[in-house]
Amino acid sequence: MSKQIPFVDYLVLGDKPHLVANECTGCGARFFDRRNACAACFGTSFKKVDIGTEGIVRAFSIVTFAAPGVKVPFVSAIVDCNGTSVRCTLTNVEPSPEQVSLGMKVRLALVPVGTDDEGTEAVNYGFEPA
Amino acid sequence: MASDDIWILGIKMTKFGKHPDKDVVDLAAEAAMAALADGGVTMKDMGILAAGNLMGGGGVGQQIQKQIGQTGIPVYNVSNACATGATALRTAIMAVKAGEVDMGLAVGVEKLAGAGLLGAGGRPKSDKNVYEPKGRYGAVGSVDGRIGTDSMPGVFAQVGMEYGHKYGGTSFELFAKIAEKNHAHSTLNPLAAYTKRMTLEEIMNDVMIAYPNTRSMCSANCDGAAAAVVVSGAKLKTLSLEQQRRAIKVKASVLTTDPWQEACQVLPDVNTLTKNAAKIAYEQAGVGPQDLNLVELHDCFATAELVHYDNLGLCEEGGAADFFMSGATWRDGKTPVNVSGGLESKGHPIAATGIANIWEVCHHLRGEAGDRQIEGAKVGLAHVIGLGSACGIHILEKSGL
Known part of the structure; x- marks a missing residue:
């Protein structure tokens, strides 16, 4: 079986794929990248937390015109996962205003990106209608 | 001596549009010379030059001096995304306010015609042959399109949609109607890049860029420059x-950045910093939204204009859609917004925008706006947002003389 790697380092693959964030132990603010101090309270202590895999679409755009190399159309969305906002591309849904709506329920899904010359497969996340 | 009393003595913008025969320095020099002449002063009177340019190579301030007058004064080259022009102006204002100089010049200039899609860097033709995590998120490839969008039309589409999710009342048609207003307003502005009235159908059937923003609902990339001379109240009395x-x-000059909010790492928050800037600006000026005779706000996309009605307190919280549908923001409405045509039609040469919008307000307050004059205008507000983010707000008032 070929080796898999996550497309970004805040995606954890395995039996129960999920996203992780660095949570400020002082105020609970969450960050998908590293911070020297918390942007909200300046605390310097963080712990890893798992992000829920279900959420609702709180904003979206159907992008039909993008930079060269970016496949269009696609649905860019901001998903509210129980209080933590996640940026994503929606998957397994037709990119049309009739099929995507504000407030729709979605869940995390895995999206294969490709395989490199060493046989390593990159796997991305998206959200799909729940 | 520190001065609490700051005035705009001279201000001008160039025609926005395509200027293939002029470079960045030519455009900046044209605006600067015109602003100096408008104020009845020369470079000899200037104690500071603040110059804004985002997409050029840097150091435009010194190049402008070489074009119009090298007097050895300090130059501050500023860069603050779409708030660059407002930041340059505020830099000159701060120098006068601090009492270091009694007059200063601010210039904003951009060559952007044909620039295409902003924000999206694109990705290499093929990703690396061996995956290697890179950058702050350890991504093994370009994220644009794979994890949401980097493009400005898409980001600001989401800003407008988020407002709709929170308060309701938004639709593709509503956003398109905002663009219809701004394109209609631009027909009276000879300096606008586009001056063609567009029907709602034309706007909605235009090329879709990022739903719900079609091409004519996006700011127009173009060339242009604007410049302003600021002076202390004490010096003005001698003129x-x-x-x-x-x-x-x-009456107010304010610059803010985005304070931390839960979702700001995944969707830039253009709301909180605008609300904060507006609150400070109204306090500084001693006026409220109801006192404004006209507003030029940052309609980089039709979806953005809507949220700023609310952020600037022009309507009740959550009431932006109803406020717009009442006709309040058309030029004959209660609070005319973007009578210049806005960024969607007048155009958006990035670093020039934050001074050009102030020129528009001043033009009306001076009673010199010709066919598009808002009659009896006494107080106006100019607002810009630079993504990342920075917000500049200036409140301006007609002279009592």
């Missing part, structure tokens, strides 16, 4: 009555 009469009082 001619005509200069004093045409001078416009800077």
